[in-house]
Amino acid sequence: MPINEQLASHVRTVLKSEQIPFKEEEQSGLCFMVNGNICINVRGNALILRVGSTAAEAAIGKEGCWPMTHNGKSMTGYVYFEKGALQIQKDLDHWIGLAMKFNNSAGSGSKATWFRR
Numbered sequence: 001m002p003i004n005e006q007l008a009s010h011v012r013t014v015l016k017s018e019q020i021p022f023k024e025e026e027q028s029g030l031c032f033m034v035n036g037n038i039c040i041n042v043r044g045n046a047l048i049l050r051v052g053s054t055a056a057e058a059a060i061g062k063e064g065c066w067p068m069t070h071n072g073k074s075m076t077g078y079v080y081f082e083k084g085a086l087q088i089q090k091d092l093d094h095w096i097g098l099a100m101k102f103n104n105s106a107g108s109g110s111k112a113t114w115f116r117r
Contacts, residue, residue: 008042034103045083052077052102
């Protein structure tokens with residue numbers, strides 16, 4: 001599935017403006033790694049964000065947002081947003097900011113192998 005380049009470009013711009021070192025990898029979309037951890041994944045017209053358990057629980061149930069699952073298992077701390085749920089730039093920036101904040105505080109870790117296909 002091709003990624004939404006406009007969405008990927010926006011994520012890139014926000015990460016750079018905050019001077020957060022990141023690495024891009026192709027993993028079921030375009031994955032932005034922070035501190036060696038998956039932070040944000042642009043998959044088609046959607047975003048997968050690693051925001052931590054508390055923020056994920058608050059997000060789930062909002063329109064266009066649901067828990068990230070892999071092989072039928074809910075991935076704690078990750079949420080999946082449809083593009084339509086983040087039409088307002090303020091909302092998009094809010095969730096990208098939460099992902100950056102969580103990943104900066106989470107420290108370095110190993111790459112999640114469940115993301116690879």
